[in-house]
Amino acid sequence: xxxxxxxxxxxxxxxxxxxxxxxxxxxxxxxxxxxxxxxxxxxxxxxxxxxxxxxxxxxxxxxxxxxxxxxxxxxxxxxxxxxxxxxxxxxxxxxxxxxxxxxxxxxxxxxxxxxxxxxxxxxxxxxxxxxxxxxxxxxxxxxxxxxxxxxxxxxxxxxxxxxxxxxxxxxxxxxxxxxxxxxxxxxxxxxxxxxxxxxxxxxxxxxxxx
Amino acid sequence: xxxxxxxxxxxxxxxxxxxxxxxxxxxxxxxxxxxxxxxxxxxxxxxxxxxxxxxxxxxxxxxxxxxxxxxxxxxxxxxxxxxxxxxxxxxxxxxxxxxxxxxxxxxxxxxxxxxxxxxxxxxxxxxxxxxxxxxxxxxxxxxxxxxxxxxxxxxxxxxxxxxxxxxxxxxxxxxxxxxxxxxxxxxxxxxxxxxxxxxxxxxxxxxxxx
DNA sequence: AGAGGATTGTAACTAAGGTCACACTAATCG
DNA sequence: CGATTAGTGTGACCTTAGTTACAATCCTCT
Numbered sequence: 001x002x003x004x005x006x007x008x009x010x011x012x013x014x015x016x017x018x019x020x021x022x023x024x025x026x027x028x029x030x031x032x033x034x035x036x037x038x039x040x041x042x043x044x045x046x047x048x049x050x051x052x053x054x055x056x057x058x059x060x061x062x063x064x065x066x067x068x069x070x071x072x073x074x075x076x077x078x079x080x081x082x083x084x085x086x087x088x089x090x091x092x093x094x095x096x097x098x099x100x101x102x103x104x105x106x107x108x109x110x111x112x113x114x115x116x117x118x119x120x121x122x123x124x125x126x127x128x129x130x131x132x133x134x135x136x137x138x139x140x141x142x143x144x145x146x147x148x149x150x151x152x153x154x155x156x157x158x159x160x161x162x163x164x165x166x167x168x169x170x171x172x173x174x175x176x177x178x179x180x181x182x183x184x185x186x187x188x189x190x191x192x193x194x195x196x197x198x199x200x201x202x203x204x205x206x207x208x209x210x
Numbered sequence: 211x212x213x214x215x216x217x218x219x220x221x222x223x224x225x226x227x228x229x230x231x232x233x234x235x236x237x238x239x240x241x242x243x244x245x246x247x248x249x250x251x252x253x254x255x256x257x258x259x260x261x262x263x264x265x266x267x268x269x270x271x272x273x274x275x276x277x278x279x280x281x282x283x284x285x286x287x288x289x290x291x292x293x294x295x296x297x298x299x300x301x302x303x304x305x306x307x308x309x310x311x312x313x314x315x316x317x318x319x320x321x322x323x324x325x326x327x328x329x330x331x332x333x334x335x336x337x338x339x340x341x342x343x344x345x346x347x348x349x350x351x352x353x354x355x356x357x358x359x360x361x362x363x364x365x366x367x368x369x370x371x372x373x374x375x376x377x378x379x380x381x382x383x384x385x386x387x388x389x390x391x392x393x394x395x396x397x398x399x400x401x402x403x404x405x406x407x408x409x410x411x412x413x414x415x416x417x418x419x420x
Numbered sequence: 421a422g423a424g425g426a427t428t429g430t431a432a433c434t435a436a437g438g439t440c441a442c443a444c445t446a447a448t449c450g
Numbered sequence: 451c452g453a454t455t456a457g458t459g460t461g462a463c464c465t466t467a468g469t470t471a472c473a474a475t476c477c478t479c480t
Contacts, residue, residue, distance in 0.1 A: 058346060058349055058350065058353070060350060060353070060354040064354060066349065066353045066354075068349070078338075078342070079342065081335075081338075082335060082338050082339040082342055088339060091342070091343060091346055092346075111328070111331065114324060114325075114331055115324075115325050115331075118321070121321065121324055121325075125291075125292060128288075128291075128292050128338055129292040129298060132288070132289065132292055132301070132345075133301060135342075135345045135346075135349070136268060136301055136302075136345075138349055139268055139276065139278070139345070139348055139349060139352065140268065140270060142349065142352035142353055143268070143270070143276045143352055143389050144270040144274060144276075144389070146436070146437090147436075147437070148436095170456085170457060170458090171457075171458070172456090172457075172458095179353050179354070180437075180438075181437085181438055181439075182457090182458085183437095183438075183439075183440090183459090183460090184436095184437060184438065186457095186458060186459065186460085187437090187459090187460085189458095190458095190459075190460090200458085202445085202446065202447085202456095202457065202458075203456095203457075356466070356467090357466080357467070358466095380426085380427065380428090381427075381428065382426090382427080382428095390467075390468075391467085391468055391469070392427090392428085393429090393430085393467095393468075393469075393470090394466095394467060394468065394469095396427095396428060396429065396430085397429090397430085397467095399428095400428095400429075400430090410428085412426095412427065412428075412475085412476065412477090413426095413427075421480100422479105422480090423478100423479090423480085424477100424478090424479090424480105425476100425477085425478085425479105426475100426476085426477080426478100427474100427475080427476075427477095428473100428474080428475075428476095429472100429473085429474075429475100430471100430472090430473085430474105431470105431471090431472095431473105432469100432470085432471090433468105433469080433470080433471105434467100434468080434469070434470095435466100435467085435468075435469095436465100436466085436467080436468095437464105437465090437466085437467100438463105438464080438465075438466090439462100439463080439464075439465095440461105440462085440463080440464100441460100441461090441462090441463105442459105442460090442461095443458100443459080443460085444457100444458080444459080444460105445456100445457085445458080445459100446455100446456085446457080446458100447454100447455085447456080447457095448453100448454080448455075448456095449452105449453090449454080449455095450451105450452100450453090450454100
């Protein structure tokens with residue numbers, strides 16, 4: 001396991017910290033589609049990503065979903081970090097986008113590590129920075145882009161996260177992530193296909209160009 | 211000045227930290243409408259709010275604006291905090307909503323204080339927490355609410371920040387904050403007036419109920 | 421008082437996106 | 451193997467929001 005930590009965080013963390021993480025962390029493996037964190041959950045561990053990808057989304061009162069961003073190897077869920085400190089509850093939902101390995105580090109270590117390890121401080125703040133940017137991008141998408149553009153952006157992200165130009169999903173799932181209706185997505189996908197940017201298959205969208 | 215710091219942060223910070231802030235901080239007074247931070251600005255100081263309010267907004271490539279949230283006495287701009295650590299550039303614009311006093315603390319102190327003062331660590335993370343929540347609220351508004359609801363929410367916030375049921379603004383300014391057109395705002399305001407929730411005056415909107 | 425700008429009101433129209441209905445096809449399962 | 455379900459395609463329609471245009475009013479400055 002130490003090797004996996006080194007793979008993902010070796011270039012970030014100082015030696016002592018890697019030792020501590022190895023000692024305190026517990027490996028957790030989750031399958032695609034598994035729910036890791038739900039709204040209102042109390043956070044007791046900091047999840048450090050070792051492999052795979054996790055989808056972070058926001059849910060409204062009626063249970064409607066909206067994709068915020070993906071986190072991958074070397075990332076940590078910033079939402080979790082704030083929760084750790086403030087002992088508040090999760091405001092987001094985290095679902096495994098693919099089979100994923102995370103290292104669960106108990107919250108108690110957080111405060112001490114912040115004092116002791118400058119690499120931990122950097123990492124934590126770097127994470128916040130990234131996540132803030134990603135939230136701002138979400139806001140930009142919603143405020144300044146139309147559905148056509150948002151869908152293209154979405155497909156791009158799916159290709160990057162899935163490391164595959166063939167995106168395995170259904171129109172309905174895309175619609176949920178973008179908080180719109182299936183019909184709207186089918187309509188725009190069709191127009192993207194006519195523009196030769198994608199090819200639509202059953203349960204798959206093949207991205208040609210981006 | 212020490213008294214002002216105590217007023218805003220006395221209950222948060224330990225004695226030594228208050229002394230340090232007093233020593234290192236420089237008072238800055240800005241007038242309503244003044245630009246404090248613009249997109250792409252490099253941040254060299256952490257602004258601690260002493261009085262007044264600041265409007266934080268996001269700007270797209272075409273210069274279109276969108277209100278994100280307000281920060282007030284006892285708050286700190288979380289965006290600034292991330293910038294301090296990462297030495298990156300501002301992704302938001304900060305404009306004084308009213309006459310405002312901020313204490314500018316040079317960035318260099320950040321890392322040391324994080325090690326030394328647990329109250330500073332708590333404060334910094336608490337700030338992140340709040341700001342994260344506020345960003346999520348912005349996202350919720352955009353994704354899940356229609357313009358009518360967003361306008362009501364907006365007026366509520368303006369009343370709270372301005373501490374006055376009489377909101378001093380124009381339809382055009384409201385439209386800019388919500389990233390829509392003046393006509394749309396006038397239309398919805400009229401309907402809110404018909405519902406007896408507000409009274410429209412020239413340059414003022416009187417909020418009756420919410 | 422009169423000119424000019426800023427602010428607001430409103431009608432008419434357009435566009436984007438959401439809804440409904442239904443047809444069609446591929447996969448699955450008893 | 452027929453029945454069922456999930457996924458997709460599409461026309462018709464509705465609603466919300468954005469656009470254009472113009473009138474009316476108020477405010478300021480000369």
